[in-house]
Amino acid sequence: MTVAAKVTLPQVPQWLYQVFTPSNNSNETFDRSFVVLGLIMYMTGLVMVATSSMPVAERLFNNPFHFVIRHGIYIVLSMGIAGVALQIPMSWWQRNSSYLLGFAILLLVTVLIIGRSVNGSTRWIVLGPITVQAAEPAKLFFFCYLAAYLVRRRDQVMENLKGFIKPLIVFAILAGLLLLQPDLGTIIVMFVTTFGLLFLAGAKLWQFIGLASVGVFLLAMLAIFEPYRWRRITSFLDPWQDPFGSGYQLTQSLMAYGRGELFGQGLGNSIQKLEYLPEAHTDFVMAVLAEEFGFVGILLVLILSMIVVFKALNLGRKALSKEKYFEGFLAYAIGIWMCFQAAVNIGASAGIVPTKGLTMPLISYGGSSMITMTIALVLLIRIDHEIRLQSIQATSTKRKGRKS
Template identity: 75%
Template sequence: MSIVAPTQFSFKIPAWFTIEPQSVATFDRSYIILAVAMYMIGLVMVASSSMPVAERLFDNPFHFVIRHMIYICLSLLIAGATLQIPMAKWHQHSGNLLLLGMGLLVVVLLVGRTVNGSTRWIVVGPITVQAAEPAKLFFFCYLAAYLVRRRDEVLENVKGFIKPLVVFGALASLLLFQPDLGTVIVMFVTTFGLLFLAGAKLWQFISIAAVGLSAIAALAYFSPYRWARVTSFLDPWKDPFGSGYQLTQSLMAYGRGEITGQGLGNSIQKLEYLPEAHTDFVMAVLAEEFGFIGITIVLLLSMTLVFKALMLGRKAVQKEKYFEGFFAFAIGIWFSFQAAVNIGASAGIVPTKGLTMPLISYGGSSMIIMTIALVVLIRIDHEMRLQTIQATASHKKKGGRK
């Protein structure tokens, strides 16, 4: 008598979605899919949110849309070139990249363009570069390389732990002269998270957290315009036509969006009621036009990208590719925190910080640097896949000889 086993149903995750290479593919296509999806959402939302202000300023409603398309095309061209750079070159030149980032921050203070009281842009002909964006990426590259060289020193004594914080302090000082506290906070949180993942001791984190939070609180309290942002964030309706104006308009956009939104193009707040609707507050317009569902889709895309970056970093560290692993960790933390601050500021969860939504908001420097960071993840994944394929081929060749 034979016993027939019951049929078992199993769900197989699509190969393109997983971190593990399921085939001989030499790169993870899901990064491309996520990037294209976020590019397209950003292009549609910049088009929708920027037309009223573009019509008034330039007598051309498509001014910002055309420039955003140029930024995307330029980002893709630079991405193609960056993809050819081996990770060993990033590691080798991490110190030079850090010096380049610091140099850009010095140059912007000397000859930069001032907009709304902040000096953050270097103008070279038709090209405008926001110096803080490449400085972030280059600092994270340097930090990953430092943790590879000095990991034992970081884990064992205070001196190794303090050194990267001194470099961070120098960059933070240059950024605060612009002033750009938002970028400083992003770099601080990413540095904090990366040191934690590298295995630094708990007391060191408590110390750096206490010092960092105290410094940020002091910078906010003793700066009138920053303190006005904090107080208006706590109660924006107290002064809805003054310090709380931008946030109250953003909250109205979220409120009008409800679950499904008012429909593409039907936002009222973008009709120049909400300042910076196509840059820092593009997510408020998206919430008004596509509602909770639209915001959820963007959050899922961002969360998937961050999750894949962190899992890629974990896999690289497990394979003892520490520089690649720490760099991937830094990019994942950076993406997640900046997205959280951008959406949180527009929703009234955190004070306004002027940070863009990665791969979605209008802004050439941010778009290009975020794309380069994404390409770095693709390159890390590509090199690890090639290593696996070569190891498998070598193993099969040895087996054949036997």
């Protein structure tokens, strides 16, 4: 008599399963999938910065690994800061939101006074070997302030124009300082996030129509009355009209997308990164990824970003249902912010929207962006942690009550 061999099917790793499904394990005190997603995006960014920056690093510094070494240092530094930020309770962020906003304004004023100019924009504060892009922490601190304001004045925002206008005045001050750098891309990200957060907070429809109309009008005026911005828009509409002038960057990026096709040319086989495509390791790193890994590579990165955004929005909904309003509004703001910035970065490199100089969250080269986005991700982990602790404490209290 023969005995059939027992076949053991391969099991899906638990950590991978948790990335795509929310964990309901009451013993877990934080969502590990945020950590997994962050590490995957870190490693993706490190590989892409390495492959896209070597030619320009060799020419500028006679060291092909210059940018990848610095990017690795930024990742390690980000993780160290993440460990510290993870210990800070959300009540601290809410209580000190006004001071954080004041610090953001101070940074934006300081960069105008002593900042370093690159390609006609004054956006960086040089502190020895470290350069700080003031606009990056300013975004996060403004969203903390806005979330705290909505907790204090939510009824006013929903009922009258005065409560709706107050945060827009603060936004206008920040936008004015950013415009002096100039940094229109950050202004648009902050405007869209503010718009979305006020909508989720329950502001009336006519307020949004008015805000959107004014915002679109002002952005149109900024484009029309600044020749270089108008050239960006016209070159975006038809980059092949001037492929060696105003449309040069976009045409080179489109060539990278075209060469990538479905599965790409393979890691390290990009032609456009050989100094044909400017800013290949920063604003246009996704074009190099598209050339080397094709549509499939871009799709996988989009899925990773979409999962982070979906989890952030779901976390905001859960926090509001638990009456943790500051945490809920901040999670919503981070989700909208990451979604829009990723969409603009990929859209700009693919010729869908005008170029705005925005980094791809957790992937593009840039220390300030990397650290700020890491803190934003840590805040999501902390919010989830506090919600889980609240549920655990409530469960233990009920059990004690039943025993007594």
